[in-house]
Amino acid sequence: MELTGAEIIWECLLREGVEIVFGYPGGAILPTYDALSKYQDRVRHVLVRHEQGATHMADGYARITGKVGVAMATSGPGATNMVTGIATAMMDSVPLVCITGQVPSTVLGSDAFQETDITGITLPITKHNFLVTNVKQIAPALRKAFHIARTGRPGPVLVDITKDAQNQKLDFTYPTEPLRLPGYVPPSAATPDQIERALALIKSAERPLILAGHGVMMSGAERQLLELAERAQIPVALTLLGKGAMPEAHPLCLGMMGMHGAAAVNQAIQSADLLLAFGMRFDDRVTGNLRTYSPNSRKIHIDIDASELNKNVKVDVGIAGDLRTVLEQLLPHVPSLSHAAWLGEIRNWQEETDERDIVHHVAPSDKLYAAHAIHDLWAATNGDAIVVTDVGQHQMWTAQYYLNQRPRTLITSGGLGTMGFGFPAAIGVKLGAPQETVWAIVGDGGFQMTLCELATAAQENVNVNVAIINNAYLGMVRQWQEFFHGERYNATPMHNPDFVKLAEAYGIAARRVRTRAEIPETVAWAHSINAPTVVEFQVEKEDIVYPMVPAGADLDKMIRRPAPPRNLPDWSENH
Amino acid sequence: MKHTLVALVENEPGVLNRVASLFRRRNFNIDSLTVGRTEDPNISRMTIVLDSDVTRVDQVQKNLYKLVNVIQVYEITEQPSVSRDLALIKVRASAEVAVLASQFGARIIDYRDGAMILDLSDEEDRVEQFIEALRPHGIIELVRTGVVAMGRGNHVVQAPQLA
Numbered sequence: 001m002e003l004t005g006a007e008i009i010w011e012c013l014l015r016e017g018v019e020i021v022f023g024y025p026g027g028a029i030l031p032t033y034d035a036l037s038k039y040q041d042r043v044r045h046v047l048v049r050h051e052q053g054a055t056h057m058a059d060g061y062a063r064i065t066g067k068v069g070v071a072m073a074t075s076g077p078g079a080t081n082m083v084t085g086i087a088t089a090m091m092d093s094v095p096l097v098c099i100t101g102q103v104p105s106t107v108l109g110s111d112a113f114q115e116t117d118i119t120g121i122t123l124p125i126t127k128h129n130f131l132v133t134n135v136k137q138i139a140p141a142l143r144k145a146f147h148i149a150r151t152g153r154p155g156p157v158l159v160d161i162t163k164d165a166q167n168q169k170l171d172f173t174y175p176t177e178p179l180r181l182p183g184y185v186p187p188s189a190a191t192p193d194q195i196e197r198a199l200a201l202i203k204s205a206e207r208p209l210i211l212a213g214h215g216v217m218m219s220g221a222e223r224q225l226l227e228l229a230e231r232a233q234i235p236v237a238l239t240l241l242g243k244g245a246m247p248e249a250h251p252l253c254l255g256m257m258g259m260h261g262a263a264a265v266n267q268a269i270q271s272a273d274l275l276l277a278f279g280m281r282f283d284d285r286v287t288g289n290l291r292t293y294s295p296n297s298r299k300i301h302i303d304i305d306a307s308e309l310n311k312n313v314k315v316d317v318g319i320a321g322d323l324r325t326v327l328e329q330l331l332p333h334v335p336s337l338s339h340a341a342w343l344g345e346i347r348n349w350q351e352e353t354d355e356r357d358i359v360h361h362v363a364p365s366d367k368l369y370a371a372h373a374i375h376d377l378w379a380a381t382n383g384d385a386i387v388v389t390d391v392g393q394h395q396m397w398t399a400q401y402y403l404n405q406r407p408r409t410l411i412t413s414g415g416l417g418t419m420g421f422g423f424p425a426a427i428g429v430k431l432g433a434p435q436e437t438v439w440a441i442v443g444d445g446g447f448q449m450t451l452c453e454l455a456t457a458a459q460e461n462v463n464v465n466v467a468i469i470n471n472a473y474l475g476m477v478r479q480w481q482e483f484f485h486g487e488r489y490n491a492t493p494m495h496n497p498d499f500v501k502l503a504e505a506y507g508i509a510a511r512r513v514r515t516r517a518e519i520p521e522t523v524a525w526a527h528s529i530n531a532p533t534v535v536e537f538q539v540e541k542e543d544i545v546y547p548m549v550p551a552g553a554d555l556d557k558m559i560r561r562p563a564p565p566r567n568l569p570d571w572s573e574n575h
Numbered sequence: 576m577k578h579t580l581v582a583l584v585e586n587e588p589g590v591l592n593r594v595a596s597l598f599r600r601r602n603f604n605i606d607s608l609t610v611g612r613t614e615d616p617n618i619s620r621m622t623i624v625l626d627s628d629v630t631r632v633d634q635v636q637k638n639l640y641k642l643v644n645v646i647q648v649y650e651i652t653e654q655p656s657v658s659r660d661l662a663l664i665k666v667r668a669s670a671e672v673a674v675l676a677s678q679f680g681a682r683i684i685d686y687r688d689g690a691m692i693l694d695l696s697d698e699e700d701r702v703e704q705f706i707e708a709l710r711p712h713g714i715i716e717l718v719r720t721g722v723v724a725m726g727r728g729n730h731v732v733q734a735p736q737l738a
């Protein structure tokens with residue numbers, strides 16, 4: 001059948017099972033938008049308000065569904081607007097295919113109108129990318145792009161397609177021959193020797209600890225993780241992106257590690273004699289000072305990316321492989337073990353941690369602490385919403401107080417820490433999982449980076465709820481200024497718009513919350529509306545996320561919440 | 576310590592750029608990188624020399640593998656192998672220089688305007704010694720290709736999937 005390159009693009013997307021594309025048109029991608037008339041009954045196109053939003057939506061969609069997210073944009077400024085979203089997906093190993101239009105191949109390299117070298121620009125922030133200048137290359141490039149994006153360690157792939165390639169015609173049949181990718185062989189299983197050495201360490205450990213990361217979810221190893229933890233009685237600590245890998249209510253699940261992790265978890269890491277790192281990469285936000293990191297432990301590291309082994313932390317057994325496959329190799333040989341003394345020690349640390357926890361303290365009724373607001377949101381949603389955060393203090397409070405019972409229930413930008421991610425990602429999440437209740441928890445700062453997508457949510461009637469944690473500050477930066485920069489609050493106070501009126505201007509229902517008492521009813525109100533909603537929480541302005549390991553400090557040198565808790569004068573009366 | 580890696584890569588536009596970009600981004604310092612065609616028209620071959628005191632060889636190797644166009648990476652440092660670095664050196668012509676050239680086995684491949692161009696293809700160390708010996712005589716211009724290397728006998732560098 002004779003098809004244009006533009007039509008071939010849509011044919012390929014259909015073949016890859018794509019149901020939804022987030023995009024924004026422009027000259028160099030116009031032929032592909034023109035061809036959409038023929039395909040829009042089979043593929044939904046969501047018109048965003050900024051191409052960064054398209055990449056974050058595709059990212060959210062990919063994280064919730066496990067499928068490849070697709071974003072589309074024109075050349076030049078359209079393509080460069082995608083850069084932040086691509087880098088975000090790269091850092092968090094999210095499978096995306098980004099399709100950009102490019103100027104005609106005849107003028108490539110001439111600084112033509114809206115020409116930009118997007119394959120050059122995205123070289124270090126994509127898993128791979130393609131420049132397609134001929135209609136014949138479109139299908140092979142897109143097939144490879146989807147394969148590369150979703151296999152191995154997933155990541156974003158960009159396909160830049162010249163306008164003439166989109167317009168050229170080709171007698172087209174979808175290629176079925178195997179992909180020719182001789183240099184692309186993701187690792188899969190462990191060797192028998194690796195399994196044996198890992199087992200020996202597991203059997204001899206007295207203070208073992210599992211560190212579970214994003215890879216648990218990406219390889220679908222949640223059940224294997226649980227089985228190993230329960231049978232060998234090994235407690236589990238989670239990275240930020242690992243939240244959801246194990247139900248947080250499980251007695252063996254200790255919660256989050258790292259810079260704002262629970263003090264007990266970091267103490268356990270420092271005191272362990274064996275770390276089992278699963279699908280995580282020893283980011284500096286979880287290790288603190290590498291020289292003093294978990295000094296007395298042997299280490300087993302399983303990750304699909306061989307270059308992560310021994311990168312930051314030297315390990316005793318490094319296994320490059322798919323986590324689920326490797327755990328399935330390991331499990332038949334793991335005996336029932338018990339580590340009662342070690343678990344008891346951890347429990348004591350946890351009790352001490354709990355005592356300092358702000359959720360156990362009652363605040364004066366005229367004050368709304370963000371941690372309380374998020375805790376109450378958790379309670380009002382039965383802990384069962386999909387929560388998508390932006391970046392900052394509210395993100396860390398969400399990680400601490402919105403406990404996750406299921407995989408893929410916390411969606412957040414971990415590696416890049418991209419402000420502006422939360423709200424558009426939540427739109428993508430809701431579109432990928434329409435049956436779920438979705439809450440975006442965002443800061444007043446980050447929300448304003450991508451709030452133009454309120455129009456997208458309204459136009460597409462995406463039933464996502466936005467909780468703006470408004471502290472009138474770039475709160476996390478303010479916290480660093482308070483701790484490390486002599487309380488000089490330069491460029492962090494924010495004069496904000498009236499968020500309720502703003503949402504209403506977009507035709508979106510909105511409410512404001514100033515006290516804890518209003519929260520349950522407001523959440524119920526938001527859930528009763530089958531359309532996007534915005535709830536502004538006016539919280540204490542000068543608040544601190546505790547505990548905190550200062551960047552580069554030893555993991556157990558945490559700044560702890562002073563007891564009685566800060567700014568809570570009536571603590572003793574209510575305790 | 577010096578390490579020599581040989582990488583077989585797909586002969587496609589932009590592959591050298593991907594490798595160079597990787598080294599820059601990961602802060603890998605390399606002594607030399609050469610690239611050229613091979614017996615297979617679909618495959619180019621890179622020889623990369625680096626110093627393990629400065630840059631971690633395992634990380635270079637693993638990150639090269641992460642590039643989709645990189646087919647195979649071999650460390651041939653410990654293997655029986657031969658290596659060559661080619662230098663063209665322009666010096667003021669003199670009898671002493673001619674003697675040095677013949678001592679090092681360099682060829683005089685051009686003589687014009689009172690300057691000669693010496694051509695030496697040898698192991699990197701020997702080339703370096705030769706350059707040092709020539710320095711007092713005034714080097715006008717110098718160019719080197721960087722090292723290429725090959726395993727001896729049965730030590731063959733080949734792309735398994737394509738072979």
Ligand SMILES: Cc1ncc(C[n+]2csc(CCOP(=O)(O)OP(=O)(O)O)c2C)c(N)n1
Binds near residue numbers: 443473
């Ligand atoms: C795009 C971007 N710019 C800057 C930063 C640095 N940064 C990290 S947290 C933060 C403050 C976020 O403020 P807000 O969105 O109000 O959230 P809060 O910390 O107050 O909860 C800033 C500026 C970032 N992470 N991303």
Ligand SMILES: [Mg+2]
Binds near residue numbers: 444445469470472473
């Ligand atoms: Mg704020």
